[in-house]
Amino acid sequence: MTLRQLEILRAVIRGETTTAAALALNMSQPAVSSAIRHMEAQLGFALFERVNNRLFPTEAARVLQEDAEPLFAIHAALELKLQDLRDDKITRLRILSTPPLGHAAIPAALEAFLRRHPRLRIFFDVRNLDEVVRSVEGGTTDLGFGLGLGHHQGLEARPLYAGRMVCVLRPDHPLAALPVVTPQDLAAHPFIALEDGTRMGIAVRDAFLAARQPFAFRAEVRYCDTACVLAASGLGAAVVDPFSPTRDAAGQHLGEAARGLTVRPFLPAIPSVAHAFWSARRPLSQTTRQFLGEVMRVLERTVPGLPGQHSL
Incomplete structure (x- = not known):
């Protein structure tokens, strides 16, 4: 059976007459009657009992309708999705x-x-x-x-x-008073490194190498927000992307990890x-x-x- 046939069957069961079903489906009454006769011939059993111009569904018809309801729900959801796509509205x-x-x-x-x-x-x-x-x-x-x-x-x-990587540290850190932090400044203090092999980890190591400074670290982490957490706890300073420690227009931190941090420019500049x-x-x-x-x-x-x- 097709979805259209199941739709006609459901409309007749609900309306109890072919006339009511025709109005609901915007079809002619003879077309509905013809569709019912065709379904019964196709299936090989009766779908309705006719009593005083009314159609009463057989048990087989009710089973078909009940089993078809999930199909109608799926079809309705698909129609809604198509309408959203026509209106360029993604849900x-x-x-x-x-x-x-x-x-x-x-x-x-x-x-x-x-x-x-x-x-x-x-x-x-x-x-x-x-x-x-x-x-x-x-x-x-x-x-x-x-x-x-x-x-x-x-x-x-x-x-x-397009931003630049920054140095994050606690407000009471000795380097917090500097306007700019360099590898030379960091070499004398505990440092939190980004993991070697990551793009930003390699870039920070290259900055120390270019400045001819030893790259020693107290802790190594994969993610910049983890570095911010450790820096805020007083474990040391870190050089991270400029997005992890951002604040909103009211001065509130967007990331919980960034609370209690001072942010300073890092030179040499590393694009991020x-x-x-x-x-x-x-x-x-x-x-x-x-x-x-x-x-x-x-x-x-x-x-x-x-x-x-x-x-x-």
């Missing part, structure tokens, strides 16, 4: 981000964006850059965010903000560029473009408030 958005943006800017952007789009349902998670890239390339994620994205075939990318990226096989929806704009507004409001941030 579900899947987002992945690396920690620097995923623990600060993206949550702030989501809070503001979802207040204006209450129908939107979000899947959001924080993962490492390679996982984010694979998920976006595979089509299971609509939008990815990360720092220092290189060229990836099959991805479209947009730089959102935030990117959004998506599959080149699928154009961005209007909803996704609007969310990108929200993320950019959050970054423009927060990152320039940190010392040493200039357009690159």
Whole structure:
């Protein structure tokens, strides 16, 4: 049986007459009667008992209707999805981000964006850059965010903000009084390093090498927000991306990890560029473009408030 036949069967059961079913389905009464006769001939058993111009469904007809209801629910959901697509309204958005943006800017952007789009349902998670890239390339994620994205075939990318890495430390740290922190300054104090082999970890090590300073560390961590947590606990200073310790316009930290930190420019300057990226096989929806704009507004409001941030 086709979905249209099941729809006619359901309308006749609900209306109890072919006339009522015809009105509900915008069909003629003879067409409905003909469809019922065709279904009964096709199935080989009666679907209705005819009593005084009324049609009473047989037990077989009721079983068919009940079993078909999930199909109608799926069809209704699909029609709603198609209408959303016609109106360029995406009701579900899947987002992945690396920690620097995923623990600060993206949550702030989501809070503001979802207040204006209450129908939107979000899947959001924080993962490492390679996982984010694979998920976006595979089509299971609509939008990815990360720092220092290189060229990836099959991805479209947009730089959102070009900042510089910064030094984070407690306000009572001896280096907090300096206007700028260098590898020479850090060499004499406990240091929290980013993991060797990561893009930012390598960049910081190269800065020490260029300054001809020994690279010694008390602790080594994978993520910048972890470095911020340790720096805030007094374990030492760290050089991190400019997005992890960002504050909002009111001076409140967007990331819990950044509380109790002083931020100073780090020289030599190390670029730290935030990117959004998506599959080149699928154009961005209007909803996704609007969310990108929200993320950019959050970054423009927060990152320039940190010392040493200039357009690159």
